[in-house]
Structure formats: structure tokens, C-alpha cells
Amino acid sequence: MTNNSSSYRWWVMLVVIIGGFMSILDTSIVNIAMPKMMAVFGVGTDKAQWILTVYMLTMGVLQPTTGYLCDVWGAKRMYIASMVIFTIGSALCGLAWSNDSMIGFRIIQAVGGGVIIPVGMSIIYTIFPPEERNLAMGVWGISAMVAPAIGPTLSGYFVEYLDWRLIFTINVPVGIVGTILAAFILRESPVRKQAKFDMVGFLTSALGLFCLLLALSEVSDEGWTSIYILSLLFVSFVSLLFFVIYELMHEDPLLDLTLFKNPTFSASTLVTFIGTVCLYGGIFLVPLFMENLRNYSAMQNGILLFPAAAMAGIMMPISGKIADRVGARPVVIVGLILLGLGNYGLRFLDLDTSYNYILWFLIIRSIGLGLFMMPVTVAGMNTVPFHKIARASAMNNAVRQVSGSFGIAILTTILQNRQVYHLNHMADYINAASLGTQQIAGSLQNMFALHGSTVLTAKTQALAVVSQLVQRQAYIFSFDDTFLVTALTCFLALIPALMLKEKKRQPDAAPLHIAE
Known part of the structure; x- marks a missing residue:
């Protein structure tokens, strides 16, 4: 062999x-x-x-x-x-x-x-x-x-x-x-x-990425305006800024940032970043919705997600064959559109949404993921000189790591902020003074009283149930808003996707004859 x-x-x-x-x-x-x-x-x-x-x-x-x-x-x-x-x-x-x-x-x-x-x-x-x-x-x-x-x-x-x-x-x-x-x-x-090992580049990138990823993982608990998060982001910004300046002057940098002078590689990296953020619209938001609002177990979530994941896996080699024939750009564009449409369909989720509805829109998302994910990576890497392949691969994976954490942090923040917004908005119409609330609370109060609660206890229980219903509905609305943002973000990725160009490799990029 x-x-x-x-x-x-x-x-x-x-x-x-x-x-x-x-x-x-x-x-x-x-x-x-x-x-x-x-x-x-x-x-x-x-x-x-x-x-x-x-x-x-x-x-x-x-x-x-x-x-x-x-x-x-x-x-x-x-x-x-x-x-x-x-x-x-x-x-x-x-x-x-x-x-x-x-x-x-x-x-x-x-x-x-x-x-x-x-x-x-x-x-x-x-x-x-x-x-x-x-x-x-x-x-x-x-x-x-x-x-x-x-x-x-x-x-x-x-x-x-x-x-x-x-x-x-x-x-x-x-x-x-x-x-x-x-x-x-x-x-x-x-x-x-x-x-030679670029020690300065390693230390500055390590410190910058460590603080950035830590801030993104902690922001849902601490908040974007906390001193802790702001301090981490500041250290990250200064470290990565110094890293960029130093790497551009270093003759043998840890990460070759001059690769971004290549417009196709830059567009590929940007689409990858945005696409990875959109990816978490399905693998982060859907399980969270099903677990918190539909009481799904981990195994039930896994069973729900598996057909979609299998479809993405099936589509990946198919998308590769198509991209080899027609080029990466049309395949990536179609994939992003399907990914956006899949996320848009999920913005209508509620407690009564059928299992099949969720499954089919997850499959549509996955077809899009399978179409765009690898062709966009190959389109960028094919324009990289062969001797820089390992460095470009390292950069590509670092971008994916950051974009994944960034996606979860941003989606979590949107989810929390929209929940607060909908709670405040619904409070203007559903409160102790509104006629509808009084009617619902009165019916609930009578029900609790029939089951042996005192008048005061029954009233407290009734108001608690109304409050829980309002909070749950606000939570549902916040998921729907977040899916909408994710869909719009997918469509935003079409802009850099249009910049992708097929470029023939230089002679130095021929397949490597690996030594024994």
C-alpha cells in the first residue's frame, strides 16, 4: 500500500x-x-x-x-x-x-x-x-x-x-x-x-484566549457589566491586541495572521465563525427548551436530535461531491439558507408544537449544516500555501472554539434579556387589577378551596399559579425570539459567503508524498 x-x-x-x-x-x-x-x-x-x-x-x-x-x-x-x-x-x-x-x-x-x-x-x-x-x-x-x-x-x-x-x-x-x-x-x-517556538506569541494568545473563553463561559451567571467579566474581557483584548501586533512583525509566528490577506480565506473564516454560532441554535437551544418546558430527559433529547445529526452526517460527503463539481460557493449559500430557514421554523415553538414539526425543522437545519460546514472550510484552506496548512488548520480550529463559546454566551444573554422584556410587557396586561387575571385567579381559588385550602391559602395558591403561567409564557417567547435572531444571523453569513472564490492551487500545494 x-x-x-x-x-x-x-x-x-x-x-x-x-x-x-x-x-x-x-x-x-x-x-x-x-x-x-x-x-x-x-x-x-x-x-x-x-x-x-x-x-x-x-x-x-x-x-x-x-x-x-x-x-x-x-x-x-x-x-x-x-x-x-x-x-x-x-x-x-x-x-x-x-x-x-x-x-x-x-x-x-x-x-x-x-x-x-x-x-x-x-x-x-x-x-x-x-x-x-x-x-x-x-x-x-x-x-x-x-x-x-x-x-x-x-x-x-x-x-x-x-x-x-x-x-x-x-x-x-x-x-x-x-x-x-x-x-x-x-x-x-x-x-x-x-x-523556533514563538514563546511571546504563545503566552499572549494563551492569556488572551483563556480570559476570553472564561468570560464567555461565566457571563450567563455574572452578567456582561460585572467587574469580573469586564476585567477578563479587558485583559483578553489587550493580550490579543499585543499578540496580533507581535505576530505581524515576527518572522516565524505561532499563527500566521497574514493568511487573512487572502480574501477567500478571510471570508471562509468569517462564515465559519457565524455558522458555528448558528449551529448552537439547535444543539443548545432546542435541548434547553425541551428539557425545561417539555420535561424531556437527556435520553429523550438525544433521540430527538439524533436523526438530524445523522442527516448532517449523510449530507457532508454528498456536499463534498457537489462542491467538487460546481464549486463551494453555491453549496455554501444553499446550506446557509436552509440553516436559516430551519432556525426560523423553530421560532414558532410552544408547548403544543408536535414532535414531528420539531424533528423536520431540525432535519432542515442539519441539511444546511451538512451542505455548508465542510465546503466553506475547504474553500478557504485550498487557497493556503501548502507549507502553511498546519498553521491554517490550527487557526481554523481556534476560531471554531471561540465562536462556539461566543455563540452560547450570546444566545444565553438574548434568552435572558428577552425573558425579562416579555415579563415586563405581560405585566402591563396581566396583573392583580386586570379583569382577566381576576377571573382566572377566582376560578383557581375556588378549585383550591374545594380541595380543602383556606380562603387566604387558596388565593395565594391561585396567584402563584397565574404567576407561573406568565413566567412560562415569557420563557417560551424568549426562545422564539432567540431562534429568530439565530435565523437572521444565518442569512447575515450570506454576505461573506458571496465573497468565496474558487482558486487553483499553486504548484507547491501538490499532495504530499509522505516519507516512511
Whole structure:
């Protein structure tokens, strides 16, 4: 099996999918087990949430370094090392005896998990020729779509019927198999031993991304105007500003920001950022709505989301084949329109919305996601000089990490603000003095009185029920408004999508003949 034969390339794809699936799965599988871990470790939400937060922070800080590490140590060594570290971290998480030990082991796990995705992406770009890259990225993207949907279902099953520690230890045998396959199948890429590590760039990017991601993860609890959040954002802004200035002057930067001089790469990155924010309209808002207002369990949410995730996975290789024939731009535009229409349909959710209605609009969203997600990435990466592929992959994944956190923070803020708005608006018409409220409260008061409550108690209970109904309706309206904002954001992404251009690669961008 030669290094550039078709069969070899698809064996490499299998290896990369194993690692990518594990890493992405672990970002969603832990959430459902949080209440169980809080009970086992005897801690509150404020301490337990760091089990999630440190994983995200560690991944965000490390991803910019993966381009340099691949250049210096080689993609095969980096991929195997990341798989080994992730597997060891998963095993240790399964053995954790306290909240603090779990946090420490999650950091180890994230060191591996944060490197797997960008290194895997750079390997795919390295071995697949340009004419096969859309299809290859579409196949690789299946794991990115299916894993987040399987995570809650699998976690709910483990927690409810087996052992919650399986959410971590299930990675161990898969990680061992993936590592062995990587050792035997992957070939090492050329290395640049003379490359120097950009320590200033790393420290400033690490500090900036750490503060930014921490602020975005904490803003729903602290508020945008709190001193804590404002301080984090200020430190992040200053650090990243210094990072940008320094990287533009450095001869061998950690992240090559001159890539943004390429309009197609810039447009691709912007569409990716906006599209990732829109992505969370489904995987964040819908489960939240169904759990809080329709009393869905984690497993029920997972079952609801799985067909849509499967559809996105099916569409990804199809979109790759279409993009290879007609170009990325029309495929991306159609995908964004469908994503926007899917989100717009979800703005009409209420307590009576049928299961099939929700499912079909989730599927429409997923068709859009499957169409645009990978072709827009390939369109940008195809314009990058071959020797900068690893750096561009690192930048692409860092953008995804930030945009994901940014999306959750913004959507949560919109949700909270619109709930307050609707509560205040409804209070003008539904209050103790309004005739309608008095009639409803009177009927409820009589009902409670018939069940043995005193007059005063029955009146209090009736008003409490009316208040709960108003709050619930305001909450429903806030979800609908947030879905509308998400839909409009999808349509906004059409502007940079129109700037995408197909560009033939330079001669130095030919597929790499990887050394033994």
C-alpha cells in the first residue's frame, strides 16, 4: 500500500475519524452526568462546573500551538501523542475520587483532545489531493455532527442504567485501538527542526484566549457589566491586541495572521465563525427548551436530535461531491439558507408544537449544516500555501472554539434579556387589577378551596399559579425570539459567503508524498 494510493488515504481517514469522534464526543457526554458527579463528590454547581470549563479552556489555549508542533515534531508523532494523552486522561477521569482530582484529570484529557482535531484536519489536507478534499472533509465531518448527538443519549444511558464513570473509561479501549492503528498506518510528515517556538506569541494568545473563553463561559451567571467579566474581557483584548501586533512583525509566528490577506480565506473564516454560532441554535437551544418546558430527559433529547445529526452526517460527503463539481460557493449559500430557514421554523415553538414539526425543522437545519460546514472550510484552506496548512488548520480550529463559546454566551444573554422584556410587557396586561387575571385567579381559588385550602391559602395558591403561567409564557417567547435572531444571523453569513472564490492551487500545494 503506497503512501499516496487511494486505499492508503482512506485507511488514514479511518484513523483520524476515531480520534476526532472521541474528542468531540467528550465535549457533550459529560454534561448529562454533572448532577451525578456533584452528588458523588459532594460539591455544588459553582465548583462542579469547572469540570466542563477547564476542558474548554485547555483546548482553546493549546489549539494555536498545533501548527508549530506539527511542523517541528511531525503530524504522526503529534497525533499519536495526543491520542495517548487523551486515553490516559480518560482513564484517570474514570478513577477520580474528588472534584479537584477530576478537574486535574480533565486538563490532561483536554491536552490530548485539543490537539487531535487540528492535527487530524491537517493530516487529511496533507494526504488528499485538492480534487478529493471536499469529499474527504465531508466524510471526516460525519464524526463532528454525529458525536454531539450521541453524547447525551449515551451519557443518559450510562448514568441511569450502568455506571457514570463509563462516560470516561469507554474511551480507553477505543483510544488504544486508535493509537495502534495510527502507529502502523500513518506515515510521518516532513519536519522543520530549525523552526523556533514563538514563546511571546504563545503566552499572549494563551492569556488572551483563556480570559476570553472564561468570560464567555461565566457571563450567563455574572452578567456582561460585572467587574469580573469586564476585567477578563479587558485583559483578553489587550493580550490579543499585543499578540496580533507581535505576530505581524515576527518572522516565524505561532499563527500566521497574514493568511487573512487572502480574501477567500478571510471570508471562509468569517462564515465559519457565524455558522458555528448558528449551529448552537439547535444543539443548545432546542435541548434547553425541551428539557425545561417539555420535561424531556437527556435520553429523550438525544433521540430527538439524533436523526438530524445523522442527516448532517449523510449530507457532508454528498456536499463534498457537489462542491467538487460546481464549486463551494453555491453549496455554501444553499446550506446557509436552509440553516436559516430551519432556525426560523423553530421560532414558532410552544408547548403544543408536535414532535414531528420539531424533528423536520431540525432535519432542515442539519441539511444546511451538512451542505455548508465542510465546503466553506475547504474553500478557504485550498487557497493556503501548502507549507502553511498546519498553521491554517490550527487557526481554523481556534476560531471554531471561540465562536462556539461566543455563540452560547450570546444566545444565553438574548434568552435572558428577552425573558425579562416579555415579563415586563405581560405585566402591563396581566396583573392583580386586570379583569382577566381576576377571573382566572377566582376560578383557581375556588378549585383550591374545594380541595380543602383556606380562603387566604387558596388565593395565594391561585396567584402563584397565574404567576407561573406568565413566567412560562415569557420563557417560551424568549426562545422564539432567540431562534429568530439565530435565523437572521444565518442569512447575515450570506454576505461573506458571496465573497468565496474558487482558486487553483499553486504548484507547491501538490499532495504530499509522505516519507516512511
